[in-house]
Amino acid sequence: MxxxxxxxxxxxxxxxxxxxxxxxxxxxxxxxxxxxxxxxxxxxxxxxPTPGTVDERLTALKEIVEIRFHELDVRTNALALSNKNSIDLALQAAKEAAAKSENAVSKQIEAISAQHSQAVSSLETRINDTKEQVITIVAGGQGSRQSYGVIYAIAGISISFVGVMVLIISKVI
Structure with a gap:
C-alpha cells in the first residue's frame, strides 16, 4: 500500500x-x-560524613577524653591524699598503742621483779632458819635421825625455791 x-x-x-x-x-x-x-x-x-564533620567529631571526642582524664587525675590525687592521711593516722595510733603496751609490759616486769625479790628474801630467811637448826642439831650432838630430818627439810625448802623460781621465770617469758 x-x-x-x-x-x-x-x-x-x-x-x-x-x-x-x-x-x-x-x-x-x-x-x-x-x-x-x-x-x-x-x-x-x-x-x-564529610571530612569537615569527621574533624569536628574527632575534636569534640578529644576534648571529652581530655576532660575525663583530667577528672580522673583529680580524683586519683584526692584519693591518694585521703589514703596518705589514713595511713598517717593509723601509724600514729599504732605508735600510741605500742607505747601503752610497752608501759604495761614494764609495769608487769617491775611487779614480777618485786615478787621475785620478796620470794627470794622469804626463801633466804627459811634457809637461814634451817641452817641454824642444823647447826644446833649438829652442835648439840643429837642423833642421826634428827640429822636426816633436817636434811629432808633443807631438800624440801630447796625444791620449793626451785619451783618458785620456775614459776617466776615462766611469767616473765
Whole structure:
C-alpha cells in the first residue's frame, strides 16, 4: 500500500504516534530510574560524613577524653591524699598503742621483779632458819635421825625455791 503522492497514510501516522508514545514511556521510565538512583546516591552521600564533620567529631571526642582524664587525675590525687592521711593516722595510733603496751609490759616486769625479790628474801630467811637448826642439831650432838630430818627439810625448802623460781621465770617469758 503505497501512497502515490508520498504522504504517509493515517495508519503510518498512528504507528509513528504509538512508537513515539512507547519511546516516551521508555524514556520516562529510564529518567524516573535515573532520578531514583540520584536520590539514593544523594541520600547515601548525606549519611556519609564529610571530612569537615569527621574533624569536628574527632575534636569534640578529644576534648571529652581530655576532660575525663583530667577528672580522673583529680580524683586519683584526692584519693591518694585521703589514703596518705589514713595511713598517717593509723601509724600514729599504732605508735600510741605500742607505747601503752610497752608501759604495761614494764609495769608487769617491775611487779614480777618485786615478787621475785620478796620470794627470794622469804626463801633466804627459811634457809637461814634451817641452817641454824642444823647447826644446833649438829652442835648439840643429837642423833642421826634428827640429822636426816633436817636434811629432808633443807631438800624440801630447796625444791620449793626451785619451783618458785620456775614459776617466776615462766611469767616473765
Amino acid at each position: 503505497n501512497n502515490p503522492n508520498g504522504d504517509p497514510t493515517p495508519r503510518t501516522i498512528e504507528q509513528v504516534r504509538q512508537a513515539i508514545a512507547a519511546l516516551r514511556e521508555i524514556f520516562d521510565a529510564k529518567f524516573y530510574g535515573y532520578d531514583k538512583a540520584i536520590d539514593l546516591l544523594q541520600e547515601a552521600s548525606n549519611r556519609q
